[in-house]
Amino acid sequence: MKKLIAGSLMLAVAIAAAGVCAAPAVMPAPRRLVEKEGVFVCKGAAVAAARYETDSSIPREGYRISVTEKGIAIASSDAAGRFYAVETLKQLESSGRGVTRVPCVEIEDSPRYRWRGFHLDECRHFFGKEVVKEIFDLMARYKLNRFHWHLTEDQGWRIDVPGYPELVKYGAVRPASVKHGKRAVKGSKADADKLNGVKYGPYFYTEADLREIVEYARERHIQIVPEIELPGHVYAALAAYPQYACCPENLTERTPRLVWGIEKDVLCLGNDEAIKFMENVLDYVCRIFPGDVIHIGGDECPQVRWQTCPKCQARIKAEGLKDHHDLQPWITRHFVKFLEARGKRALGWDEYLLGDIPKSAIGMSWRESRSGAGHELVSGAAAATRGHDVVMTPCSYCYLDYGQGLKDDPFFYIGGRVTLERCYSFDPCAGVPEDAKSRILGGQGNNWTEYTWNEFDLAWKAWPRMLALSEVFWLGEAKPGFADFLRRAEVHRSWLVRHGVNCAPLK
Ligand SMILES: [Zn+2]
Numbered sequence: 490m491k492k493l494i495a496g497s498l499m500l501a502v503a504i505a506a507a508g509v510c511a512a513p514a515v516m517p518a519p520r521r522l523v524e525k526e527g528v529f530v531c532k533g534a535a536v537a538a539a540r541y542e543t544d545s546s547i548p549r550e551g552y553r554i555s556v557t558e559k560g561i562a563i564a565s566s567d568a569a570g571r572f573y574a575v576e577t578l579k580q581l582e583s584s585g586r587g588v589t590r591v592p593c594v595e596i597e598d599s600p601r602y603r604w605r606g607f608h609l610d611e612c613r614h615f616f617g618k619e620v621v622k623e624i625f626d627l628m629a630r631y632k633l634n635r636f637h638w639h640l641t642e643d644q645g646w647r648i649d650v651p652g653y654p655e656l657v658k659y660g661a662v663r664p665a666s667v668k669h670g671k672r673a674v675k676g677s678k679a680d681a682d683k684l685n686g687v688k689y690g691p692y693f694y695t696e697a698d699l700r701e702i703v704e705y706a707r708e709r710h711i712q713i714v715p716e717i718e719l720p721g722h723v724y725a726a727l728a729a730y731p732q733y734a735c736c737p738e739n740l741t742e743r744t745p746r747l748v749w750g751i752e753k754d755v756l757c758l759g760n761d762e763a764i765k766f767m768e769n770v771l772d773y774v775c776r777i778f779p780g781d782v783i784h785i786g787g788d789e790c791p792q793v794r795w796q797t798c799p800k801c802q803a804r805i806k807a808e809g810l811k812d813h814h815d816l817q818p819w820i821t822r823h824f825v826k827f828l829e830a831r832g833k834r835a836l837g838w839d840e841y842l843l844g845d846i847p848k849s850a851i852g853m854s855w856r857e858s859r860s861g862a863g864h865e866l867v868s869g870a871a872a873a874t875r876g877h878d879v880v881m882t883p884c885s886y887c888y889l890d891y892g893q894g895l896k897d898d899p900f901f902y903i904g905g906r907v908t909l910e911r912c913y914s915f916d917p918c919a920g921v922p923e924d925a926k927s928r929i930l931g932g933q934g935n936n937w938t939e940y941t942w943n944e945f946d947l948a949w950k951a952w953p954r955m956l957a958l959s960e961v962f963w964l965g966e967a968k969p970g971f972a973d974f975l976r977r978a979e980v981h982r983s984w985l986v987r988h989g990v991n992c993a994p995l996k
Pocket of ligand 1: 635734735754757759760794795798799800801
């Protein structure tokens with residue numbers, strides 16, 4: 490008992506001497522936190538000293554923590570809630586002189602949104618499984634639970650699929666990439682003065698890698714949402730199998746697209762073999778990833794090849810479609826049903842909801858319109874109003890490859906500006922009619938990597954902005970405000986830097 494009192498006094502003295510605010514710096518802020526007098530002191534980690542119980546009245550992923558000088562009690566209704574309680578406890582505890590201290594608090598907590606995501610593009614640049622695991626560790630710490638993994642693109646194909654060895658032989662290696670600090674998003678495929686001439690890859694994940702990563706995610710209550718882009722953004726796959734393009738003669742070099750930007754050569758939707766290929770890829774992906782959602786892309790698909798392709802034109806006739814504009818909704822319907830038959834829901838970028846698409850398809854809203862007077866999240870709000878579930882990730886709040894407005898920033902961005910405060914101000918339900926708000930599943934921060942070369946600039950761009958988004962997705966409109974966030978973000982930035990994460994300054 491003497492030790493307990495001594496510990497409590499020491500903490501109080503240490504806090505007073507350092508002149509720091511004693512308020513706990515939990516991130517994201519818990520829904521309700523009441524500070525009490527006193528400190529709990531124990532040997533070893535606080536999580537080992539805690540008592541755990543089940544309380545079915547606590548919401549999914551939610552928890553209750555009661556810390557008194559006598560002990561720690563944790564209650565939750567599910568394993569995820571218990572997991573998040575432990576993460577909160579780890580943020581509360583401090584150790585020194587052989588003991589662990591936890592300030593006495595009462596916490597009741599649960600998330601506003603069930604989709605709290607971190608997106609990573611591994612196609613423009615590849616980071617590998619150790620970086621992905623480090624991201625999962627941080628996601629768990631900040632109660633993020635969806636990892637949207639962008640695995641296929643015009644510029645790279647990153648998974649080895651049984652039966653299709655050419656995918657990684659041709660699709661996972663670029664003979665050259667865009668030079669550091671150069672913008673090369675338009676122009677021809679061989680914009681020579683902007684290319685570095687350095688071979689990139691082959692970089693891809695084997696089945697053993699994928700299974701290892703899936704397990705690592707499962708242990709942290711993270712669902713991986715793999716993305717296989719179709720019918721556009723497939724040029725790396727077409728480099729491997731040119732026969733699945735409308736114009737195979739455009740792919741004689743058999744390399745992924747070298748510069749950034751959108752490729753005009755897309756999947757030939759008149760070719761049954763091309764569709765069978767995508768089915769086989771998705772079949773494999775459904776077997777590897779246990780989550781209930783598969784992302785099938787659907788964005789930025791030019792239709793110019795379909796207009797003149799005899800096979801695509803034959804498909805339009807055979808299916809009774811009006812013209813080439815109807816081909817994308819036709820293939821979307823096909824794959825929504827294909828995934829449903831495998832117990833999965835399709836997710837896609839908002840363009841893929843254009844046309845007559847089953848309501849079970851989930852939209853991912855990224856485009857914004859400023860033409861409407863009221864709000865910017867037009868496409869997502871419209872999709873939710875029509876009856877689709879929607880994940881909100883509008884580019885002017887959630888695109889972390891946009892500049893963060895720092896005074897001195899050593900890194901290069903794609904353009905645009907998304908400051909930390911802008912991230913924090915995000916409301917995923919802004920402009921959504923009241924009766925459609927329940928269809929907003931949440932949101933995510935998107936880490937596109939055209940101009941992000943390695944884990945150092947990836948971390949710099951992701952953090953601290955992901956801290957702000959984690960609080961937006963956890964608390965929604967109940968978030969305590971930017972000033973309070975900044976106080977806690979400073980503490981967490983120090984923690985991240987101490988743990989080797991190249992977190993950017995707050996301003
Ligand atoms: Zn075609």
